Amino acid sequence: xxxxxxxxxxxxxxxxxxxxxxxxxxxxxxxxxxxxxxxxxxxxxxxxxxxxxxxxxxxxxxxxxxxxxxxxxxxxxxxxxxxxxxxxxxxxxxxxxxxxxxxxxxxxxxxxxxxxxxxxxxxxxxxxxxxxxxxxxxxxxxxxxxxxxxxxxxxxxxxxxxxxxxxxxxxxxxxxxxxxxxxxxxxxxxxxxxxxxxxxxxxxxxxxxxxxxxxxxxxxxxxxxxxxxxxxxxxxxxxxxxxxxxxxxxxxxxxxxxxxxxxxxxxxxxxxxxxxxxxxxxxxxxxxxxxxxxxxxxxxxxxxxxxxxxxxxxxxxxxxxxxxxxxxxxxxxxxxxxxxxxxxxxxxxxxxxxxxxx
Amino acid sequence: xxxxxxxxxxxxxxxxxxxxxxxxxxxxxxxxxxxxxxxxxxxxxxxxxxxxxxxxxxxxxxxxxxxxxxxxxxxxxxxxxxxxxxxxxxxxxxxxxxxxxxxxxxxxxxxxxxxxxxxxxxxxxxxxxxxxxxxxxxxxxxxxxxxxxxxxxxxxxxxxxxxxxxxxxxxxxxxxxxxxxxxxxxxxxxxxxxxxxxxxxxxxxxxxxxxxxxxxxxxxxxxxxxxxxxxxxxxxxxxxxxxxxxxxxxxxxxxxxxxxxxxxxxxxxxxxxxxxxxxxxxxxxxxxxxxxxxxxxxxxxxxxxxxxxxxxxxxxxxxxxxxxxxxxxxxxxxxxxxxxxxxxxxxxxxxxxxxxxx
Numbered sequence: 201x202x203x204x205x206x207x208x209x210x211x212x213x214x215x216x217x218x219x220x221x222x223x224x225x226x227x228x229x230x231x232x233x234x235x236x237x238x239x240x241x242x243x244x245x246x247x248x249x250x251x252x253x254x255x256x257x258x259x260x261x262x263x264x265x266x267x268x269x270x271x272x273x274x275x276x277x278x279x280x281x282x283x284x285x286x287x288x289x290x291x292x293x294x295x296x297x298x299x300x301x302x303x304x305x306x307x308x309x310x311x312x313x314x315x316x317x318x319x320x321x322x323x324x325x326x327x328x329x330x331x332x333x334x335x336x337x338x339x340x341x342x343x344x345x346x347x348x349x350x351x352x353x354x355x356x357x358x359x360x361x362x363x364x365x366x367x368x369x370x371x372x373x374x375x376x377x378x379x380x381x382x383x384x385x386x387x388x389x390x391x392x393x394x395x396x397x398x399x400x401x402x403x404x405x406x407x408x409x410x411x412x413x414x415x416x417x418x419x420x421x422x423x424x425x426x427x428x429x430x431x432x433x434x435x436x437x438x439x440x441x442x443x444x445x446x447x448x449x450x451x452x453x454x455x456x457x458x459x460x461x462x463x464x465x466x467x468x469x470x471x472x473x474x475x476x477x478x479x480x481x482x483x484x485x486x487x488x489x490x491x492x493x494x495x496x497x498x499x500x501x502x503x504x505x506x507x508x509x510x511x512x513x514x515x516x517x518x519x520x521x522x523x524x525x526x527x528x529x530x531x532x533x534x535x536x537x538x539x540x541x542x543x544x545x546x547x548x549x550x551x552x553x554x555x556x557x558x
Numbered sequence: 559x560x561x562x563x564x565x566x567x568x569x570x571x572x573x574x575x576x577x578x579x580x581x582x583x584x585x586x587x588x589x590x591x592x593x594x595x596x597x598x599x600x601x602x603x604x605x606x607x608x609x610x611x612x613x614x615x616x617x618x619x620x621x622x623x624x625x626x627x628x629x630x631x632x633x634x635x636x637x638x639x640x641x642x643x644x645x646x647x648x649x650x651x652x653x654x655x656x657x658x659x660x661x662x663x664x665x666x667x668x669x670x671x672x673x674x675x676x677x678x679x680x681x682x683x684x685x686x687x688x689x690x691x692x693x694x695x696x697x698x699x700x701x702x703x704x705x706x707x708x709x710x711x712x713x714x715x716x717x718x719x720x721x722x723x724x725x726x727x728x729x730x731x732x733x734x735x736x737x738x739x740x741x742x743x744x745x746x747x748x749x750x751x752x753x754x755x756x757x758x759x760x761x762x763x764x765x766x767x768x769x770x771x772x773x774x775x776x777x778x779x780x781x782x783x784x785x786x787x788x789x790x791x792x793x794x795x796x797x798x799x800x801x802x803x804x805x806x807x808x809x810x811x812x813x814x815x816x817x818x819x820x821x822x823x824x825x826x827x828x829x830x831x832x833x834x835x836x837x838x839x840x841x842x843x844x845x846x847x848x849x850x851x852x853x854x855x856x857x858x859x860x861x862x863x864x865x866x867x868x869x870x871x872x873x874x875x876x877x878x879x880x881x882x883x884x885x886x887x888x889x890x891x892x893x894x895x896x897x898x899x900x901x902x903x904x905x906x907x908x909x910x911x912x913x914x915x916x
Contacts (some may be wrong), residue, residue, distance in 0.1 A: 239644070287911055293910040296908070301901070307894070532887070533875075544662055
């Protein structure tokens with residue numbers, strides 16, 4: 201573990217090192233898109249994705265071979281308050297399930313040609329490391345955010361640095377990063393982070409999570425409202441993450457900063473991962489250029505977060521599982537957008553007549 | 559070419575041969591879904607897709623290896639009326655582009671592990687056959703629907719049978735069928751088919767197509783309205799396809815019936831392909847169980863068609879290109895839905911605690 205001062209310096213260095221993407225100039229990518237054998241703009245948002253990917257990776261973007269889904273897991277002290285429909289033990293049990301390849305994200309990742317790397321960044325159990333289960337525990341779960349700060353600011357910084365290191369200290373840099381989380385109780389934490397960063401009442405962001413009753417939802421919102429009372433109006437994202445966040449949420453902030461530093465696209469997932477995305481962009485606005493939304497979930501706070509981030513979801517399938525399922529599902533869509541620039545013929549080359557007067 | 563009577567008989571036989579999917583019982587698939595390591599229903603619409611695929615293919619659905627995108631191409635007499643922003647020659651030019659692998663659908667199909675088979679079912683030019691460009695021409699384009707019936711009823715039947723044969727007489731049956739179309743002028747034809755089948759005014763379905771001006775849109779709607787005046791209120795789908803349809807549209811009706819006959823999922827594309835889907839379901843209501851929507855395009859008639867078909871699009875990306883781009887893009891999502899049943903562990907097997915009282 202670093203000391204407070206060195207973590208502070210390391211995080212500052214990381215944030216400063218994130219550069220705007222500029223491997224291709226927007227006007228030249230636009231010219232390329234408009235020269236391809238399709239009516240101008242007819243691929244809609246796929247063309248916007250192609251543009252963004254080309255500025256990050258160059259035009260055409262190279263094929264992605266090494267696609268990774270980082271699933272960060274951590275426990276939450278607040279789970280003891282009955283905010284989830286599942287007991288805390290499920291966090292550790294699901295980590296073993298990721299390691300064994302039996303979870304939903306494993307099935308989807310396999311289908312889209314990605315690998316899953318699960319990371320215990322704060323699970324309240326002793327887990328055995330495995331090829332695809334890394335142990336990077338900051339502490340065994342957060343403190344109960346309903347009575348005290350869930351983390352210290354330095355624990356938050358340490359978790360962010362762990363997340364960034366997952367990307368930056370990997371034997372080889374991944375070509376694209378998808379992300380997800382697991383942590384019983386973490387929709388409560390994400391609701392707190394979202395409400396604090398967006399300055400809205402918790403009732404507008406708290407949802408059913410894994411499927412709790414209306415009574416539990418009211419309790420969740422009340423717990424979050426009480427916790428938010430501890431946070432001063434001008435608190436920055438680190439303080440917010442410390443008071444009401446989670447280790448996996450802070451870790452995902454780091455995954456995003458690491459991906460942005462490495463100039464890789466990073467695909468966010470559901471409500472909780474997107475709360476981490478907003479915290480990351482508040483810490484480092486330049487990171488936004490590397491972020492891609494995947495889906496819009498049924499959690500009410502998710503839409504607010506995506507709007508604040510100005511990110512457009514690619515699917516709306518009523519998913520609310522997290523663990524990177526939506527992010528993995530979005531990879532072929534992003535890849536297809538890049539493939540347009542990689543493989544399509546131009547009007548000239550294909551001998552296709554261009555537009556006549558409309 | 560068959561005679562009228564034999565085509566009529568062959569089409570009747572095809573329609574009668576379509577069976578409801580029943581390789582797995584819904585209640586047993588639901589039990590399977592609810593036993594998997596995720597909160598019940600948390601994968602949202604992906605679970606509905608998994609259910610539908612399991613009833614078609616069995617539970618778990620086997621992996622799809624042979625995925626094909628059929629792109630049917632035909633010309634339209636009405637194109638001479640200036641309803642498109644492109645000249646008719648583009649239909650043939652794009653067929654050559656499909657054969658050469660330079661079109662958008664080729665780039666996307668390659669990314670999602672599908673092959674493209676383009677089919678000249680009515681292009682007004684001599685095209686040379688190639689490995690992935692089949693010549694099955696019924697006639698070199700339709701008659702001008704603004705002055706007379708675009709096709710005879712027997713030409714419609716012949717085109718449907720050609721489409722069905724693409725699936726059923728393929729050396730091996732494809733595992734899944736995606737479909738698309740190309741034909742300058744065919745949003746006008748599809749608008750006519752949609753307005754006639756749904757009994758709505760053409761102004762509510764006519765859109766910008768490949769990108770025409772407001773003046774052209776008004777002309778398109780007026781042309782379609784005039785043509786619809788020829789169709790009696792009780793006209794069936796064959797008569798509608800004959801008066802205002804197209805060879806590629808009728809061919810796609812056949813692709814759908816062929817896929818349904820072969821008990822394969824068939825993925826529809828944009829406005830034009832979905833107009834064919836509605837015609838197919840009107841001819842053979844049992845075919846609906848095999849149909850999957852891919853995306854919602856910007857053409858106003860598309861939403862009306864999907865609502866009438868009770869099909870939910872998986873993406874809404876402002877695409878309006880056709881040629882199977884949306885259908886190809888949907889394949890990994892459908893495949894991921896099936897993969898959940900194929901690869902996910904059960905709570906029991908993974909040793910994960912189930913739900914506690916909500």
